Amino acid sequence: MKTQCPTSHREINGTQIPHFMAVSKEGITLSRAIARFLRYLEAERNASAFTIKSYREDLSHFRHYLGNERDPRPEEITTPVLRGYLVALHRSGYSSATIARRLATLRSLFRFGQREGWIEGNPAKPLRNPRRGRRLPHVLTSQEIEQLLKAPPAEGFQGLRDRAILETIYSAGLRVSEVVSLCDGDLDLKAGIARVRGKGKRERLAPLGSYAIRALRRYLAVRKLHPREPQGDEAPVFVNRFGRRLTTRSVARLLEKYLRQTGLDARTTPHSLRHSFATHLLEHGADIRSVQELLGHKSLITTQIYTHVNAARLKEVYDRAHPRAKSSSSSRERTFHTESD
Numbered sequence: 001m002k003t004q005c006p007t008s009h010r011e012i013n014g015t016q017i018p019h020f021m022a023v024s025k026e027g028i029t030l031s032r033a034i035a036r037f038l039r040y041l042e043a044e045r046n047a048s049a050f051t052i053k054s055y056r057e058d059l060s061h062f063r064h065y066l067g068n069e070r071d072p073r074p075e076e077i078t079t080p081v082l083r084g085y086l087v088a089l090h091r092s093g094y095s096s097a098t099i100a101r102r103l104a105t106l107r108s109l110f111r112f113g114q115r116e117g118w119i120e121g122n123p124a125k126p127l128r129n130p131r132r133g134r135r136l137p138h139v140l141t142s143q144e145i146e147q148l149l150k151a152p153p154a155e156g157f158q159g160l161r162d163r164a165i166l167e168t169i170y171s172a173g174l175r176v177s178e179v180v181s182l183c184d185g186d187l188d189l190k191a192g193i194a195r196v197r198g199k200g201k202r203e204r205l206a207p208l209g210s211y212a213i214r215a216l217r218r219y220l221a222v223r224k225l226h227p228r229e230p231q232g233d234e235a236p237v238f239v240n241r242f243g244r245r246l247t248t249r250s251v252a253r254l255l256e257k258y259l260r261q262t263g264l265d266a267r268t269t270p271h272s273l274r275h276s277f278a279t280h281l282l283e284h285g286a287d288i289r290s291v292q293e294l295l296g297h298k299s300l301i302t303t304q305i306y307t308h309v310n311a312a313r314l315k316e317v318y319d320r321a322h323p324r325a326k327s328s329s330s331s332r333e334r335t336f337h338t339e340s341d
Contacts, residue, residue, distance in 0.1 A: 028118055029071040037112050041203035046201045050177055050248075074113050076285040079123045081224045082106060086127065096130040103127060137275035138267050145170060145276055148268075149211075151258040157222050158239070162254050164212070164219035165238055165246075169270060171212035172196070173295055176248045176270035185233025189213050206294065264307040 028036075035092065038056055041047040047055075065085055067071060082103075089099045109123040114122055133224075149166050153159030169179050178196045186195040192208045208216070229252045236245035251270050259268055272297070281291050 009057045027073050030066075030074055030077065031064065031071050033074050033113060033118060034063065034109065036116070037109050048199060048201060049176070051199070055105055055108075057136045058102045059109065062106065071093060073111065075120075077123055079126050082127060086130075088333075090130070102128040103129060114129070121268060137279075138265070139270050139276040140264070140268060140271075141271060142250075144264055144279060145273075145280075147262050148258060148264060151262050157219075157226065160215070160219040160222055162258070163240060164215040165251060165254070166211040166273065167215040167256075168194070168208065169273045169290070170277055171209040172206035172208065173316055174276050175199075175274060176251050180236075180238060180246050180248055180251060181269075182235060182237040183233060184235045187216070187237065192254075196296065200298075202296065202298075204293070204296045 030050065036055075038052055039061075040072055041052055041055060062085060066081075086099055086103065089102065103124060107122065110119060110122040110124050113119045149163065149170065152162035152166065154163065165179060168174060168182075169176065170196060174194075174196060176199065178198060182194060188194070189208070190211055192210075194206045194208055196204050196206045198204060220237075221241065222321045225240065226239060238251075239245055241249065247272075255268070255270055256266075259266055278291050278295055281294070282288065
């Protein structure tokens with residue numbers, strides 16, 4: 001089976017891109033390889049719909065970068081080709097985090113190709129991730145959380161629903177995808193527990209605080225007037241006015257509305273409430289292993305970022321309050337600059 005190397009190039013954003021010439025019809029094309037990889041993630045790795053969507057978008061972007069003249073074979077994608085792609089991403093202004101994620105996606109694709117026998121080596125393996133500075137999660141203070149959770153009206157279907165959503169995310173530290181995936185059968189309000197399906201479809205039990213339980217009870221009382229499909233235990237907890245399950249984007253939009261109303265930091269996202277949940281637990285003495293379990297993190301390393309958040313917040317208080325801290329305003333500005341979503 002003969003493989004031809006790229007014999008000509010085209011240029012995008014100053015980067016030379018290989019123009020793949022015709023090869024024999026033997027073997028698998030890159031598009032078919034991508035399709036098989038995505039099916040593998042869903043069927044064997046039990047990846048969530050959101051994860052598969054992210055992989056698909058990353059691989060579609062790479063496929064578009066290569067051009068539509070011909071569908072190349074996986075073994076034609078060499079390390080120099082991938083290096084050129086990373087350069088093009090950098091010149092187009094993509095962040096280091098985005099470039100690193102797309103490189104990780106390509107590594108996973110070609111690792112799967114090695115397993116399936118499409119290729120002998122992984123062309124993405126020699127490439128190093130771009131240097132990334134430490135970026136601490138954006139969190140709200142307890143006072144800001146209180147202000148936000150009181151923003152939705154305490155009456156009417158939409159107000160009670162929105163308040164229940166925000167209370168549930170913060171009370172249980174849920175991802176936005178987890179809260180919109182909740183079904184009636186997942187809630188045990190008497191016990192104060194919600195069954196949550198997290199990343200990799202792993203299930204965990206998340207405790208609900210008294211404020212969240214009260215908000216959920218009030219919302220569920222008025223939701224009875226809105227028909228839903230399906231019914232029973234599989235019925236969605238949070239629905240729109242047509243009775244359909246809310247999307248993650250709908251939750252982001254409703255949060256944006258209340259951020260404008262309260263004047264809180266516009267960088268705040270639904271995930272910021274999860275960040276705030278973890279940070280506030282650590283601030284009040286929770287041990288990091290317990291926080292890991294509550295968040296549903298597979299690795300403790302993922303949870304440890306919140307110890308850095310807590311340390312940064314303590315240093316900020318110290319610099320502001322201690323008479324002999326002698327911390328310059330510029331150093332405090334640098335601390336603030338590291339915080340992001």
